[in-house]
Amino acid sequence: MxxxxxxxxxxxxxxxxxxxxEDLAKTEQTIFSVTNQLDELKLxxxxxRTLGKKVEHQSLIPLGANIYVNGLITHTGEYFLDKVAFxxxxxxxxxxxxxxxxxxxxxKTQSELLKKGEDSRTQISERIxxxxxxxxxxxxxxxxxxxxxxxxxxxxxxxxxxxxx
Numbered sequence: 001m002x003x004x005x006x007x008x009x010x011x012x013x014x015x016x017x018x019x020x021x022e023d024l025a026k027t028e029q030t031i032f033s034v035t036n037q038l039d040e041l042k043l044x045x046x047x048x049r050t051l052g053k054k055v056e057h058q059s060l061i062p063l064g065a066n067i068y069v070n071g072l073i074t075h076t077g078e079y080f081l082d083k084v085a086f087x088x089x090x091x092x093x094x095x096x097x098x099x100x101x102x103x104x105x106x107x108k109t110q111s112e113l114l115k116k117g118e119d120s121r122t123q124i125s126e127r128i129x130x131x132x133x134x135x136x137x138x139x140x141x142x143x144x145x146x147x148x149x150x151x152x153x154x155x156x157x158x159x160x161x162x163x164x165x
Contacts, residue, residue, distance in 0.1 A: 013131060016131065017128060017131050017132065020124055020127055020128050020131070021128065023124055024121065024124045024125065024128065027117055027120050027121045027124060028121065030113075030117050031114065031117040031118065031121060034110055034113045034114045034117060035114060037110055038107065038110040038111065038114060041103060041106050041107050041110060042107060044103060045100065045103040045104065045107065048079070048096065048099055048100060048103065049100065051075055052077065052096045052100075055074055055075045055077065056072055056073070056074050056075075057072070057073045057075075058070070058071075058072060058073075059071055059072070059073050061073075077095060077096045078093050078094070078095065078096075079093070079094050079095075079096070079099045080092070080093060080094075081093075081094050081099065081102065116147045119145045119146055119147060120146065120147065122144075122145070123144055123145070123146050126141055126144060144158070148162055149161050149162035
């Protein structure tokens with residue numbers, strides 16, 4: 001009977017580690033995606049700021065298949081932005097300042113998502129490490145941070161502090 005119980009516990013433990021590894025892979029994908037979106041938003045923000053400073057550009061304007069004419073392109077300072085809404089999405093024209101504010105808001109949101117993802121990755125990695133290494137009481141982390149709060153090591157126990165929403 002005790003052998004079966006021990007096998008069940010070990011089986012459950014390996015199942016849990018397997019699920020944690022799957023969660024870790026999903027979290028890594030999320031972090032990768034958010035990082036790419038954040039880089040793209042920062043680049044777009046920089047390009048919009050540059051275009052706001054230099055509104056006129058010399059260019060060759062195509063008139064036909066092989067015919068180009070020198071021209072001056074002047075940017076009006078207006079940007080088309082897609083608004084995703086349910087059930088229908090739409091596009092709006094925004095000014096330079098509003099576009100920069102919207103981009104900064106999106107950058108801030110993505111940065112917060114990235115921080116949450118990194119905290120989640122650290123927490124899952126610590127769980128896997130503790131489950132695989134056994135007890136390992138000597139090298140437990142002093143704190144574990146998640147999106148819901150912090151667990152601080154106090155003696156042999158952890159004190160959990162939850163964030164208010």
